[in-house]
Amino acid sequence: MTARFNTLAEWLAWQESHHPSAIDLGLERVRIVAERLGVLSPKARVITVAGTNGKGSCVATLEALLSAAGKRFGAYTSPHFIRYNERVRLQGQPVSDAQLCDTFARIDEARGDISLTYFEFGTLAAMDIFNREPLDYWLLEVGLGGRLDAVNIVAPSVAVITSVAIDHEAWLGSTREVIGAEKAGICRADAPLICADSAPPESVRNQVEQLGCPALWWGKDFGVKDNTLWTSAGLKLSAAEVRLPLPSVAAAIQVCELEGCLPQAQLVKAIEAVQLTGRMQLLPVGDVSLLLDVAHNPAAAELLAAELKRRSFKPMPAIVAVMADKDLNGVLAPLIPWVSHWHCVLLADNPRAAQPEAVAAVLQQLQVSGDAITVGRTVTNAIDGLQQQDFAAQQALVFGSFFTVAEALSCCES
Known part of the structure; x- marks a missing residue:
């Protein structure tokens, strides 16, 4: 045949x-x-x-x-x-x-x-x-x-x-x-x-x-x-x-x-x-070390927060995009103590993704200051933005879905 x-x-x-x-x-x-x-x-x-x-x-x-x-x-x-x-x-x-x-x-x-x-x-x-x-x-x-x-x-x-x-x-x-x-x-x-x-x-x-x-x-x-x-x-x-x-x-x-x-x-x-792509994965990109994690539901977010604590990480900027059908409050809330600034990004060609404005609105409901939230960039734009700022030897968290991490990986490959 x-x-x-x-x-x-x-x-x-x-x-x-x-x-x-x-x-x-x-x-x-x-x-x-x-x-x-x-x-x-x-x-x-x-x-x-x-x-x-x-x-x-x-x-x-x-x-x-x-x-x-x-x-x-x-x-x-x-x-x-x-x-x-x-x-x-x-x-x-x-x-x-x-x-x-x-x-x-x-x-x-x-x-x-x-x-x-x-x-x-x-x-x-x-x-x-x-x-x-x-x-x-x-x-x-x-x-x-x-x-x-x-x-x-x-x-x-x-x-x-x-x-x-x-x-x-x-x-x-x-x-x-x-x-x-x-x-x-x-x-x-x-x-x-x-x-x-x-x-x-x-x-x-x-x-x-x-x-x-x-x-x-x-x-x-x-x-x-x-x-x-x-x-x-x-x-x-x-x-x-x-x-x-x-x-x-x-x-x-x-x-x-x-x-x-x-x-x-x-x-x-x-x-x-043992390392696994997209699970507490550290990926150096220029002067910033990205911490990639596919945490996309409340239990996974809680586990990520517990791992950050166990491994003595300090608060860092975060690039986040979550699917609209997920519990946004439950995914975001556990990470608030570990994020110094939120970059709510748009996932390219993904109709399932929550709009960055919706993610930002949930963060503000969780008492995150508007000054600590940036809305509307893509994953690539957000990574480039971190490179242009004074984040030498610092880390940034990328999380919220497999798609979010995949875009970050594609950006780093190119």
Whole structure:
């Protein structure tokens, strides 16, 4: 069969409009295609990671630990910042355009007349690529929820829930209990659950009890105390130099300990070296060091504020743009003590983004002085503006959405 397209850009443009809706939760369609591709029973161990926040940090830590342990692995995460290839990685490196085009052609042939979403194409592509490699582990990050997410067509060997908070209410529900039930949908009776939420909803505990699956809970079986990470087997590790959110890092360590592949000799070096694009990422740009973080919901903003405190940052200018369907008050309020001046920016060609004036209005309702707010620039303009001011050796925070951070990264690349 001749491939429908020859380039990755063509495949992706077609996928964006191929299915009637961008999000279509449910497993029936994607499972049929997965069965035809032969990816439903991988030979590798599968670690599935769900959670409102912290999924990417957990997967990045797992990649570092498995690499240090000499394991072969593939990782699937979303969304991407600059290149689609970021979503599918082998040994930490993005796969090539050619690999993606080849697997998209196989999926296109296997699906017949079954329509797939952009995300379902990507999920099947990752699984197909991983299935053709001699891997020890598949690391699969849930895109939305868990129970009905395309990732959930493959049963995990270990399930991880990093956190449960309010986000994507239109799809997952408006309470932590309802959202928790969706995330706990990744659990299986014979697969351990690692839960890094400090106060998991009863719906998560109920699912574990109903399935009878073994579970390790934050604060009971593993956690952080006095800036020290500890695990169920008695491991203790200083968290002083950890760059990512501690619950996600601790969960990844606990997974590897459970799997018997914790790289004891290289553990400290591996953990301290873990970095993740857009998560507490420091990026030097001229005289200013940008601190990029994708915090885009209240729980993520609170976590970002806690990390700024833990790592002894001082108040700094912030470049912010948030999606209009988010809780603006909840996203902005936790960061007020850490921001000296707010640059409310406009995201180019993004109809979902809140107008800068709306963000500024919420800040003023939160008692931020108008003198501490600048409205209407783009991300690039704001970064250029900081360069022209006397901010030598200082830092500036960029946060509010994946799109905000992506624009900052694109600006820095160019």
